[in-house]
Amino acid sequence: MTSETSSITAVDVRPPAAPAPAIRLRSRWSKVRAVLSQTLLSLVALLFLAPIIWMVLSALKPSAEVFTVPPKPFGSEIKFGNFAEAWNYLPFGRFIVNTIFVASVGTAITLVASAMSAYAFARLNFRFRGGLFVLYLSTLIVPQEVIVIPMFLLMKEIGWVNSNKALILPWAFTAFGTFLLRQFFLTVPKELEEAAKLDGCGHVRILRSIFLPVAAPAFAVLAVFTFIGYWNSFLWPLIIVSDTDKMTVPLGLQLFLGQQGQRWELLMAAATIAMMPTVVLVLALQKYLVRGIALSGLGGR
Amino acid sequence: MAIPPVDVTDVAIAPRPGGPRKRSDRRAAAGFLAPSMLGLLAFTAFPIVASLILGFFDWPVLGDHRFTGLQNYKSLVDSDEFKTAIINTIVFVVLYVPLNIVISLGLAVWISPRIRPRGLYRTIFFIPVVTPVVANAAIFTLILSPNGLVDSLMQTWFGVQAPNFLGSKTWAMPAVVLLSIWQGFGYNMLVFSAALDAVPASLTEAATIDGASATARFFRIVLPLITPSIFFAVVLTLISSFQVFTQAYVLTGGGPGDATTTMVLYLYEQGFRFFNLGLASAIAWVLFIIILIITIFQFIGQRRWVHYD
Numbered sequence: 001m002t003s004e005t006s007s008i009t010a011v012d013v014r015p016p017a018a019p020a021p022a023i024r025l026r027s028r029w030s031k032v033r034a035v036l037s038q039t040l041l042s043l044v045a046l047l048f049l050a051p052i053i054w055m056v057l058s059a060l061k062p063s064a065e066v067f068t069v070p071p072k073p074f075g076s077e078i079k080f081g082n083f084a085e086a087w088n089y090l091p092f093g094r095f096i097v098n099t100i101f102v103a104s105v106g107t108a109i110t111l112v113a114s115a116m117s118a119y120a121f122a123r124l125n126f127r128f129r130g131g132l133f134v135l136y137l138s139t140l141i142v143p144q145e146v147i148v149i150p151m152f153l154l155m156k157e158i159g160w161v162n163s164n165k166a167l168i169l170p171w172a173f174t175a176f177g178t179f180l181l182r183q184f185f186l187t188v189p190k191e192l193e194e195a196a197k198l199d200g201c202g203h204v205r206i207l208r209s210i211f212l213p214v215a216a217p218a219f220a221v222l223a224v225f226t227f228i229g230y231w232n233s234f235l236w237p238l239i240i241v242s243d244t245d246k247m248t249v250p251l252g253l254q255l256f257l258g259q260q261g262q263r264w265e266l267l268m269a270a271a272t273i274a275m276m277p278t279v280v281l282v283l284a285l286q287k288y289l290v291r292g293i294a295l296s297g298l299g300g301r
Numbered sequence: 302m303a304i305p306p307v308d309v310t311d312v313a314i315a316p317r318p319g320g321p322r323k324r325s326d327r328r329a330a331a332g333f334l335a336p337s338m339l340g341l342l343a344f345t346a347f348p349i350v351a352s353l354i355l356g357f358f359d360w361p362v363l364g365d366h367r368f369t370g371l372q373n374y375k376s377l378v379d380s381d382e383f384k385t386a387i388i389n390t391i392v393f394v395v396l397y398v399p400l401n402i403v404i405s406l407g408l409a410v411w412i413s414p415r416i417r418p419r420g421l422y423r424t425i426f427f428i429p430v431v432t433p434v435v436a437n438a439a440i441f442t443l444i445l446s447p448n449g450l451v452d453s454l455m456q457t458w459f460g461v462q463a464p465n466f467l468g469s470k471t472w473a474m475p476a477v478v479l480l481s482i483w484q485g486f487g488y489n490m491l492v493f494s495a496a497l498d499a500v501p502a503s504l505t506e507a508a509t510i511d512g513a514s515a516t517a518r519f520f521r522i523v524l525p526l527i528t529p530s531i532f533f534a535v536v537l538t539l540i541s542s543f544q545v546f547t548q549a550y551v552l553t554g555g556g557p558g559d560a561t562t563t564m565v566l567y568l569y570e571q572g573f574r575f576f577n578l579g580l581a582s583a584i585a586w587v588l589f590i591i592i593l594i595i596t597i598f599q600f601i602g603q604r605r606w607v608h609y610d
Contacts, residue, residue: 034415034416037411037413037415037416038415038416038417041411041412041416041422044408045422045425045426048425048426048483049425049428051437051440051441051444051483052428052429052440054440054443054444054450055440055443058443066443067446067448067449067453068448068453069448069452069453069456069457070453070454070456070457071450071453071454071457112336113336113337113340114337116333116334116336116337117333117334117336117337117338119333120329120330120333120334124326124329124330124333125325125326125330126325126326126327126330126331127325127327129330132334136337136341139341139345139346139349141593141596142345142349142589143540143544143585143588143589143592144544145544145565145568145584145585145588145589146348146349146352146582146585146586146588146589147344147345147348147349147352148348148572149348149352149355149572149578149581149582149585150347150348150351150352150355150582151344151348152572152573152578153351153355153578154347154348154351156362169340169344170344171344172340173336173337173339173340173341173344173345175337175341178337203326203329203333228431231433232431232432232433232434234433234434234435234546234547234550235546235547235565235569238569238573239569239573249433249435250433250434250435250436251435253433253435253436253439254435254551256439257435257439257442257551264443267439267443268439268440268443271433271436271439271440274432274433274435274436275432275433275436278431278432278433279428279431279432281431282424282427282428282431283424286420286421286423286424287420289420289423289424289427289491290423290491290494290495290498291495293488293491293492293494293495
């Protein structure tokens with residue numbers, strides 16, 4: 001694509017006597033191309049977002065006008081009431097509240113447990129530290145499918161089927177969080193803690209008042225991904241929850257899809273509501289996204 | 302998999318003369334590690350061992366279980382349904398992984414520093430990564446249904462009906478792949494974006510001055526520099542694509558017939574519809590071993606194409 005511009009440069013710039021016109025030509029050409037490229041990219045982005053836009057538009061239509069030939073962006077009236085109806089239909093509001101609870105508590109436990117073990121691996125001296133850390137990491141290669149079947153039996157055995165505990169606890173102790181935070185903790189200069197140590201601060205205090213603020217971006221990244229993981233989790237809730245009262249948002253949507261083939265506008269309203277929290281989180285934290293991915297992803301090479 | 306170099310420089314082993322003497326923090330370490338260690342033991346280590354054992358048993362949810370040795374694995378080898386599930390999974394992986402990598406790398410490159418605001422475009426393509434898969438699948442069900450958006454547009458523009466994508470043996474799997482690509486490539490796109498941002502501008506500028514075309518700059522300089530990220534993305538994408546479940550479960554329910562029944566969908570049906578927990582555990586281990594072998598081969602093969610410096 002860019003070969004044309006560059007070949008102009010290659011041919012014209014070489015004789016150092018006349019660089020000016022070539023550069024001017026090149027910069028005008030490259031401006032045109034930048035505008036073209038951005039316009040085309042915007043079209044691609046719009047096409048990419050079309051399913052989500054169509055979801056919102058469908059959520060606002062009257063029931064009989066969801067499927068029309070030719071397709072129409074708006075129905076004969078804009079029905080905001082669909083959202084209220086979807087919220088109360090099944091107990092979808094209940095699913096939202098359940099999921100917020102499960103995801104928040106799960107995230108809190110994950111952050112605390114990961115911070116503690118990450119601190120131990122990054123700063124404390126004890127035998128077998130390296131070996132134990134490798135053991136932690138090795139749990140990451142086991143697919144969830146291997147774990148869910150015995151986990152289901154375990155939950156049945158201890159009477160946790162259809163409970164929030166079963167949705168939260170099995171996934172709150174991940175080696176991933178430990179790994180992510182440890183990598184970040186290792187970059188914290190030791191001088192920061194030395195003064196605190198001399199003042200007689202214990203490890204808990206050092207973790208809380210020095211590592212927590214310094215590693216805030218890493219905590220934020222871990223918190224967001226953990227929350228989203230709980231929010232979207234499907235296979236495990238599908239296995240462990242059958243009681244409508246205990247269902248999470250994805251299960252509720254699935255129930256909706258199964259029960260109400262006819263009320264597509266309500267399903268789309270419910271899907272819109274279900275997407276809202278995660279989309280808001282990502283938009284709010286977009287600054288950290290690339291950095292966070294770099295942190296969690298490339299740190300692992 | 303991606304095991305980083307472990308920092309084993311334990312200062313206690315080599316006390317620096319004159320420096321403060323380092324002691325072992327065994328007590329503190331035990332306290333700090335206790336929550337995660339207990340959690341991992343109960344909810345990861347124990348289930349892994351239990352799953353391996355379950356695979357050698359006939360283990361219904363209700364009623365007695367009995368040891369059957371390799372029977373579960375034998376019946377999997379003989380099962381045509383399981384063969385179909387493996388083939389479906391491989392078809393999915395072969396379609397999904399290359400498309401995902403090419404699209405995510407292409408867009409990461411396209412969203413160059415000259416595109417503004419970059420963050421916004423990156424975020425747009427990342428959105429379906431974080432929205433619930435069930436919600437994503439619900440939208441695609443609506444769009445791909447007869448008289449849905451695609452069919453309706455085809456009727457309007459070309460006067461022909463679109464195939465019934467989700468009800469057709471030919472189209473169901475491409476539909477599952479399409480949904481998976483749409484919601485999946487944004488993650489790798491960000492991985493590549495981070496890698497591209499880390500390529501020093503001085504290198505590409507030097508090449509420009511030397512008269513290298515943009516294509517040459519990309520393939521000769523940029524691409525080799527980001528091969529570690531590409532390797533990382535390919536490994537993780539392959540692993541997750543072998544585990545494909547939710548998209549197929551919601552979009553097609555594994556059908557029509559068994560056209561989109563993947564390995565994990567088959568595992569779910571055996572384990573939680575027919576409650577053959579032993580057989581389901583055996584399926585999980587077959588899946589695990591396939592993933593492990595492929596990952597090991599990738600780590601062996603990486604020396605040929607991944608440049609770490």
